Amino acid sequence: MTNTFQLTKSTDKVSKIAVAVLLVIFGVGFFAVGFDQGQIFSLVQGQQAYGQMYLHEMTHDMRHASGFPCH
Numbered sequence: 338m339t340n341t342f343q344l345t346k347s348t349d350k351v352s353k354i355a356v357a358v359l360l361v362i363f364g365v366g367f368f369a370v371g372f373d374q375g376q377i378f379s380l381v382q383g384q385q386a387y388g389q390m391y392l393h394e395m396t397h398d399m400r401h402a403s404g405f406p407c408h
């Protein structure tokens with residue numbers, strides 16, 4: 338007669354670096370959808386980005402659908 342034991346060890350830990358990366362992605366996405374008025378693209382385009390607001394126009398309908406104030 339043999340006895341067999343099964344030991345299952347589960348670790349439910351999420352690495353802190355994964356949480357940090359996801360929080361940064363969430364923050365950038367949240368800002369881009371909800372508040373951007375040309376600030377993100379102004380890093381590349383300069384002052385011209387505030388007039389064009391490409392990212393704002395691209396996320397405009399999503400912004401209104403999610404209830405962010407816009408205009």
Ligand SMILES: [Zn+2]
Binds near residue numbers: 397401407
């Ligand atoms: Zn609007």
